[in-house]
Amino acid sequence: MLTVFCSISEKEIKQATAWLIPSLEKQKNIEKINLYLINYSGTNSLNVAKKNHGIVSVEEISNKKKMGFGEAHNFAFKKILPKNHFLIINPDVYLNKNCISKMIETIQSDQTIGIVEARQMPFEHPKEYNKKTKETPWASGFGMLINSAFFKKVNGFDEKFWMYCEDVDLSWRAWINDYRIIYNPLATAYHFTGIYSRYRNDRYYLEQFWSARNFLYLAYKFFGNDGADRGIKIFESTNYPKNFKNAVMQSFQELKITTTDDFFNKNKKKILSLNTKIKITGFNLYHETRN
Amino acid sequence: MQTEIAKTNFRYFFISEKFENPLIESVIKESDLVNFLNETIHTCQEDYILLFKDTCFFPLNMADMIQQCIKKANDEFGEGSWAIIGNYGLEFLSEKILKYKTDSQTAIIPSGSPYPRFASYLDGDVILLNIKNIRKNNIAFPPVKIDLRSSDIFLILLCEAYKNNLICAIDSKLYAKDIDERKKIAHQENDYLAEYWRNNYINNSIKTISGTIEIENDLNYLKQNAIDKRADFYENIRSAIFNIYREREKKTIFILIRTRLNRPNQIRRLLDSIEIANAYYRENINIAVILSVNNYTVTNPEMNISELKKTYKDISFLSFVLNEPFEYFPRVSAIKGALKLITESKNNFIWIVDDDDFIYPDAFAHIPFFLNDKSIFLGNSFAFKEKWDKDSDTTFPIESKKKMLFDTSLYYNFANGNNPVPMCSIIFPAQTLKNIFNKYALKGDYYEDYALFILAQKNINVNHYPILIAGISYHGLSQTMNTNVDKWNSSYATFISEIVNCQIIDEWTENFINEQKNEIAQKNQIIADTKRELHAIKISLQWRIPNFFYRLYVNHIQTLFVKKIENRK
Numbered sequence: 001m002l003t004v005f006c007s008i009s010e011k012e013i014k015q016a017t018a019w020l021i022p023s024l025e026k027q028k029n030i031e032k033i034n035l036y037l038i039n040y041s042g043t044n045s046l047n048v049a050k051k052n053h054g055i056v057s058v059e060e061i062s063n064k065k066k067m068g069f070g071e072a073h074n075f076a077f078k079k080i081l082p083k084n085h086f087l088i089i090n091p092d093v094y095l096n097k098n099c100i101s102k103m104i105e106t107i108q109s110d111q112t113i114g115i116v117e118a119r120q121m122p123f124e125h126p127k128e129y130n131k132k133t134k135e136t137p138w139a140s141g142f143g144m145l146i147n148s149a150f151f152k153k154v155n156g157f158d159e160k161f162w163m164y165c166e167d168v169d170l171s172w173r174a175w176i177n178d179y180r181i182i183y184n185p186l187a188t189a190y191h192f193t194g195i196y197s198r199y200r201n202d203r204y205y206l207e208q209f210w211s212a213r214n215f216l217y218l219a220y221k222f223f224g225n226d227g228a229d230r231g232i233k234i235f236e237s238t239n240y241p242k243n244f245k246n247a248v249m250q251s252f253q254e255l256k257i258t259t260t261d262d263f264f265n266k267n268k269k270k271i272l273s274l275n276t277k278i279k280i281t282g283f284n285l286y287h288e289t290r291n
Numbered sequence: 292m293q294t295e296i297a298k299t300n301f302r303y304f305f306i307s308e309k310f311e312n313p314l315i316e317s318v319i320k321e322s323d324l325v326n327f328l329n330e331t332i333h334t335c336q337e338d339y340i341l342l343f344k345d346t347c348f349f350p351l352n353m354a355d356m357i358q359q360c361i362k363k364a365n366d367e368f369g370e371g372s373w374a375i376i377g378n379y380g381l382e383f384l385s386e387k388i389l390k391y392k393t394d395s396q397t398a399i400i401p402s403g404s405p406y407p408r409f410a411s412y413l414d415g416d417v418i419l420l421n422i423k424n425i426r427k428n429n430i431a432f433p434p435v436k437i438d439l440r441s442s443d444i445f446l447i448l449l450c451e452a453y454k455n456n457l458i459c460a461i462d463s464k465l466y467a468k469d470i471d472e473r474k475k476i477a478h479q480e481n482d483y484l485a486e487y488w489r490n491n492y493i494n495n496s497i498k499t500i501s502g503t504i505e506i507e508n509d510l511n512y513l514k515q516n517a518i519d520k521r522a523d524f525y526e527n528i529r530s531a532i533f534n535i536y537r538e539r540e541k542k543t544i545f546i547l548i549r550t551r552l553n554r555p556n557q558i559r560r561l562l563d564s565i566e567i568a569n570a571y572y573r574e575n576i577n578i579a580v581i582l583s584v585n586n587y588t589v590t591n592p593e594m595n596i597s598e599l600k601k602t603y604k605d606i607s608f609l610s611f612v613l614n615e616p617f618e619y620f621p622r623v624s625a626i627k628g629a630l631k632l633i634t635e636s637k638n639n640f641i642w643i644v645d646d647d648d649f650i651y652p653d654a655f656a657h658i659p660f661f662l663n664d665k666s667i668f669l670g671n672s673f674a675f676k677e678k679w680d681k682d683s684d685t686t687f688p689i690e691s692k693k694k695m696l697f698d699t700s701l702y703y704n705f706a707n708g709n710n711p712v713p714m715c716s717i718i719f720p721a722q723t724l725k726n727i728f729n730k731y732a733l734k735g736d737y738y739e740d741y742a743l744f745i746l747a748q749k750n751i752n753v754n755h756y757p758i759l760i761a762g763i764s765y766h767g768l769s770q771t772m773n774t775n776v777d778k779w780n781s782s783y784a785t786f787i788s789e790i791v792n793c794q795i796i797d798e799w800t801e802n803f804i805n806e807q808k809n810e811i812a813q814k815n816q817i818i819a820d821t822k823r824e825l826h827a828i829k830i831s832l833q834w835r836i837p838n839f840f841y842r843l844y845v846n847h848i849q850t851l852f853v854k855k856i857e858n859r860k
Contacts, residue, residue, distance in 0.1 A: 018570035066516055094567050096687060121687055122649065122675070122762050162515050188687045190567065192653050202503075203494045203523060209513035241495075247510040 001032040002100065003082035007072040008091050009041040013048065016091040023094045023189075025054040029101040034059070038076050042066035069141065070157025070166040077156055082148050090142045094190040096121075102187035103145040106134075114150040114179030115171060118143040118187040127287035129183040136183040137277045137287045138171035142191050150179045158221075160255060164207055165214035168286050172222060175277045176270050204244060209251075212240070215284050216252040217259075222271055222278055224264040228256070234283050299415075299441055299471075300345045305337040306357060318345060322438045328448070329432050332425055343417040346471035347392075360407075360419060360464035367406050368460070372535045374421050374430070374452035375445070377413035378465035381500055383528050384409070384657060385756050388500050389461045392416060394469035405665035405752060407460035411528055412499050413449055415441035417465045420448075421457075428455040435483060442499070443484045450491065450524070456531045492524040532660045536575070542638045542662050543577040544718065545609075547629050549585050549622060550646035555594040556679060557647040557764065559686040562603050564762075568652035569606060576659040581632060582610040585625030623739045627728050636722035637664065643740075644715045647764040648672075654760040658718070667744075667753045668718040670760030672697045677764050694765045700755045705745050706796055706804055714740040715761035723747050731789050735782030742786035749795050 004024065008016055016037065024033050032055055039046050039062040048060040063075045073088060080086075085107050087100065095118070103116045117139035119125075129136035144167065154173045157166045171181045199205055212235060219231030236245065264271070271278050280286060299321045319327050331340060341357060343349075350356060364373050378391040389408055391401055430451045432444070449459045485506050488497065493512045497504045512519035546565055550558055562580070569578045580603075582596055600608045611628045613621055626643060633639055640662050644650070654670060662668050674695050677688035699712045727746045733739060796804075 014571065019567060022570060068515070094563075096563075096685070098685070122651075122673075122691070123693065124691060185689070186685075188685075190564075190652075192651075200525060202496045202498065202525065204510065204513060206513055209510065241505075241507075243507050244510065247513070251514070 001034065002030060002104070003080055003086040004033055004035045005038060005073055005076045005080075005086060005088050006035065006091055007038040007040045007067075007069055007076075008046065009039070010044060010046060012091040013037075013046050019094040019190075019192075020089065020091050021053050021056055021058065023096075024056045024100075026097045027055070027095065027100045028097050030055060030104075033057070033100075034080075036061050036076055036080060038062070038067075038072045040067045040069075040072040068159060068162035068166075069164075070161055071159040074156040074159065077148075077151060085145055085147050086151075087145050088141060088143070089189075090191065092192045093143055095143070096188045096190075099143075099187045099189050100145075102184055106182055106184045106187075107145050107147060110180070111147075111149075112178065112180050113182050114147050114174035114177070115139045115181050116145040116187070117181065117183050118145075118189050119183070119185045120191040121188050122190065126290045128290055129185075134182045134184060135277075136181055137175075137279065138168045139181050139183070141167035143189050147179065150174060150177065153177060160259065161214050161217065162210060164210040165218055168218060169221070172218075172271075172274075172278045175274050176267055181277075209244075209248060211284050212238075212244075212248045213251045213255070215280075216248070217255055218286075219280060220252075220256060220259070220261065221263050222267075223280075224261045224268075227264070227280075231280070234280075238283055301342050301415075301441070302345050303343070304341040304357075305335060306339040306341060321441050324441055324444050325432050325435050325439060328420075328444070332422060332431060335422060338421070338423045340420045340422055341417070341465075342415070342420065343467065344415070344469065344471065347417060347467040347469050349467050356464045356466070357419065360462050361421075363462060363464065364407050364421075364458075364460060368458045368535050369538070371424055371427070372456075372458055373407075373460065374425050374428075374455075374457035375410075375413060375449060375459040376407055376419040376421075376462050376465060377410065377415075377445070377459075378417040378461065378463070378467060379414040379500065380410040380461045381412035381498055382408045382461065383411040383525070383532070384661065384758070385754065386411070386498060387755075390500075391461070391463040391466045392469050395472045401463065401466075402752065403463035403466075404461065406663055407462040408754075409528065409532055409660075410449065410459045410461045411525065412497070413445050413459060413461065414500055415445045416469060417467050418445060419465060424457055425452070428452075428457060430455055430457070433487065437481075437483050439481070439483060443481065446484070446497070446499075447487055450487075450527075453524075453527050453531045454491075454522075456534045458531060458535060491521055492527075493519065493521045494524045497524070529657075529660075533575075536660055540638060541575070541577050542640060542659055543579060544640045544642055544658070544662070545579050545581050545629075545633060545721070546650070547581045547583055547626065547641055547643045548646055549583050549625050549643065552584055552594050552596075554646050556681075556684065556686050558594070558599070559602075561644065561646060561649045562599065562606065563686055564649040564652060566603055566606055568650060568655050571652060572655035572659070576655060577607070578655075579607040579609065581629045582608065583625040583629040584610070584612040585621040620734060620736045620739075622736050623733050626724070626739070626743075627733075630721070630725055630728060633721050633725075636720070636725060639721040640668070640718050641721050641724055642715070642718045643743075644761065648715045649762045650715075651759050651761060654758055657756065657758055658760065661754065661756055662718060662720075663754075664720045664722065665751065667720070667723065667747055667751055669699050669702055669712065669753050669755040670716050670718075670758050671699055672713050672716045672761040672763050673759060674713075674763040674765035688764075697763070698757070700757065702744075702753055702755060705741070706800075710741045712744055713761075713763055714744070715763060717744055718760075719743075719747060720751070723751050726750070731793070733786070733789065735785035738783045738786045742789060745790050745795055746793065749793055 006016060006020060021035065024035060027033065035056050035058045037046060037048055037058065037060045039060055042063070042065040046060050048058060050059050061076060061079060067075060099118055103118060106116045107113050117136065120142060125140060127136060154177055158169050161169060174181055216228060216231045216235060220228035235248070281288060301319050301321065301324060303319070339361065360376055364376055380389060382389055389404065390397060432448065452459050488506050489508050493508060495506055495508045497506065511517050512521065548558065548561065565578060565580060596610050609632045611625070611632055613624055613628065658668065673693070674697065676692045676694045678690040680689045697713050697716060699716045702712050704711050724743065727743060731746060733742060
């Protein structure tokens, strides 16, 4: 039996119904899937009746309040307490039929694996991975199989991220805690991310704002005040207009006031020793890029 | 800030539903336009108003043209669904400037629009207002104290129309000759427009015919737990368009897959992508698949059609298999045979893909609204360099690298002998392809994509939209671009012969193209000369020539450059 979490609002229910659930139904070598749709909007019910779709049983869970990505998954984890491992998946994803079994094969091969990441199609994420060990610096939250023991040990996601980049943070904390992040290119899933088809340049999207804010937060959390200063310099050199930069900076400063740099000081030695994994290579870039 | 600009006067026609004696009532100043509109919307007894700049000249049969314009809009959108038609503006999604007028800046005669095109911006040269729809939906101009330019007024009216799900469009029936000699002033932000925009929309820019207006908008909508009731302007337009088509008969798109049934994994990937699209977008459009098996000589195909139909049970399948073992030109015959399976042509469209292509499901968020029997839909596609594992049953490549985007906006380059458009980027109206096969022999192979697309343009326009609709397994550039003579064959000559003899390029077009070529050659020469001279400047900088001499040198180069351009005029 596999536990799957998908954080979702009313707007995305159609995606989950049309894409995610049918693709879960077709998974090979999986006996049973419990899919929990986490209603992160905190308002109206998703009107998803508890129902079975072949091997998939679907249930809506809610904390009756608006939650960010990390908070939603932490809530689900504490409520369901999945054994061994659990899958986090976006609603706009269609998994190939062997995707989950390939991910499970990988995570079961070694207890030191914290997260297994699937491969996105048709535009594969160009981040580096070791062709032999399949180790990669971080795993994308679009589709990750997480080791429950690891998730419990690190207290889950850092909820301060609200949305975007919490997957980088979780991955880096895995490395710090001696867990590994593995990319499995044979576990594939179509991900219809907006970057290639829906994003326009006449407005800003949540992804742009929160990725920028959390880029600064990651720089501060893992590299202290010097890291934050370097992050700000990199961000200032981007082409974003002044009002966007001001809004991001304001949000970051508000967050920084409530955060100490204890995490950096406590883990400084380990972070520095993991410089091939925990690194910032450019604005919003946390890896080398494959050709 | 509001800039000092020359003011425009407007004339107007009141037009009743009966189209009897439309008369020019009066002349109004641009500064009185808002009050005039608000008053007219509430009080006038007529159904439409035609507003136009007093420098515009219309054809003598203008009353007929207006009547035809109204009919076109009613046929296309439905009588109660539109608010404004203009002759000059920006098309939604393609962002193409459509200009149905001749003025001091434009002499080129435009190609007419077979149907009104959705507008995301309208200029105020000639504007037809559907007063009865505007009144019915309680659209009024927000109270204004300052003097606004007509372009701002019509932009705000367009916004209000779309908010109420009324369509605004551009149509060639409103063609006019404008004798205004004043240069078009770039649309600039003014305080009123900016405030209106900030109160209503989250967008930070507005695309207009004369460039983009940047609006420093507040970004509250991006913040945690934000409650922001403002809309996304372009999403608002999409939703209004979606709204009118929801009520109408659904279009059907036939995805015609040419296959030899010898690439089972690839074809399954394609069918996966169709199934994914169908699952989400079936409310907007009917998607059907025609499997057109184009090689009868494959005696032991690696898969069979009934097995595919069973696996993809949510997809509606038709199939055609070439039944002549020695049929010539199987690629052409496969399309021809498949077309016979489509009995009804109206509202039916054909998307020809190879079995190792795939479609982008999200393209269907737009495709249904922009397909039209009177034009060819052209999108973009992306090529991937792929490696497949033949021994496994995986429906994805083991390696896939982004190779290139086929931006097909320059599709008309076919006239230069190039083939810049992959077949999977084109969606044809079914009737267009049927007409081609009825009219032309099309004897040949491997260049039929190129021939079909060009021949289709004999009678029908191409509308390009910059959205990604298909993915391609890259096998190299199109052979029409190949300079290696060994790779050419008589198919190419055969198809081009058909194209030449149907006079797809008529004589005046050919002359026009040749003239442009000369101009381009001259411009390229100027660019090459300038580059050389700039290189000299760079070298001089490296030599650290004293400032005074350096300036003297730059002045000298500039003088030479200006002279060169003047001599070439």
